[in-house]
Amino acid sequence: MSAGISSFMAGYLAGDVDEWIYIDIEDQHPDSIRFIKDCEKAIGKKIEILNSREYRNVEECVRTFGGFRNIANGFAPCTNWLKKRVRKEWEYQHRNDELIYVWGFDLDESDRAERVIEANPQADHEFPLIDKYLTKKEVHGLFERTFDFKRPKMYELGYPNNNCIGCVKGGMGYWNRIRKDFPEVFEKRANLERLVNHSILKDKNGPVYLDELAEDRGNMDTEIFPDCGIMCYLAEKK
Numbered sequence: 001m002s003a004g005i006s007s008f009m010a011g012y013l014a015g016d017v018d019e020w021i022y023i024d025i026e027d028q029h030p031d032s033i034r035f036i037k038d039c040e041k042a043i044g045k046k047i048e049i050l051n052s053r054e055y056r057n058v059e060e061c062v063r064t065f066g067g068f069r070n071i072a073n074g075f076a077p078c079t080n081w082l083k084k085r086v087r088k089e090w091e092y093q094h095r096n097d098e099l100i101y102v103w104g105f106d107l108d109e110s111d112r113a114e115r116v117i118e119a120n121p122q123a124d125h126e127f128p129l130i131d132k133y134l135t136k137k138e139v140h141g142l143f144e145r146t147f148d149f150k151r152p153k154m155y156e157l158g159y160p161n162n163n164c165i166g167c168v169k170g171g172m173g174y175w176n177r178i179r180k181d182f183p184e185v186f187e188k189r190a191n192l193e194r195l196v197n198h199s200i201l202k203d204k205n206g207p208v209y210l211d212e213l214a215e216d217r218g219n220m221d222t223e224i225f226p227d228c229g230i231m232c233y234l235a236e237k238k
Contacts, residue, residue: 001039001047003032004162005151006104006129008039009139012146013128014102020047023086025078026057027164031153035162038149050090052082058164059192067198068168076168091122099123106136157181160220168200172218175201175210186210 001007001022011017020043022036040047055061058078062068065077091099099122105113106129113127129139143151152162159177163169166178166185179186190210193199199207 001036002104002162003028003035003152004104005143005155006106006136006139008104009143010102010104010126010128012043013132014126017045017102020045021050021090022047023050023052023083025052025082025164027078027166029152029154029162029165032162035150035152042147042149050086052086054085055081058082058166058168059188062168062192062196066196068193068196068200078164078168100126102126102128105130106139107133108135158220170200171220171223172201172208172213173220173223174218175213176215176218177220179210179213179215 001011001020003022011020020039024033036047036049055064061077061081067077069076101116101120101123103113103116103125105116105127110130113125113130117125134142140151140155150156154162154165159174161167165182166189167174170178175186178189189200193209194211199209201208201210201213
């Protein structure tokens with residue numbers, strides 16, 4: 001699980017999931033843990049919570065890497081070290097087991113599902129949302145009709161995904177919303193950009209640092225903003 005609606009509903013629709021796993025990061029909204037606990041009650045199973053043993057949050061990864069991401073190959077230190085590496089460690093511990101991953105990609109993300117299969121031949125994969133021809137909007141509607149507990153707070157605030165607060169994959173509109181809703185996070189990320197001399201945002205003229213971002217730039221409702229799961233780095237590889 002990624003503490004998002006799509007990943008939870010994928011597991012719920014799969015119906016025969018043996019183990020549920022959530023990789024927690026300090027930068028997630030605190031309400032994410034409430035959501036995980038509500039999901040546990042709904043499915044009647046424990047959701048195992050894993051954490052990186054090396055890094056606590058996005059800032060530690062960025063300081064070590066010296067930047068937020070590498071556009072050329074899709075590498076983001078936070079995703080790869082806080083999520084992918086943790087999943088790989090778990091996978092190694094279960095290397096003698098038959099692994100079948102259940103993924104929360106929806107109907108509009110079929111290309112990402114194909115890349116997951118290509119990149120992970122060591123396991124089998126299921127895509128319940130795609131199999132049932134469900135779009136993201138339909139998945140959220142199904143959740144609200146099926147369950148009586150609330151979605152994670154970030155959705156209720158109008159964000160399309162329950163990613164970390166201050167996700168490095170967000171666009172200008174997203175960051176202007178973060179400036180409004182979480183000003184302390186915006187300021188920390190702006191200071192971090194200057195510290196590592198690397199901007200999160202870019203336009204046709206080059207880097208756009210957060211402390212220079214005009215408040216009227218971008219539109220979060222039209223920006224491409226992937227759900228930050230343990231395979232979201234694949235979504236950036238075209």
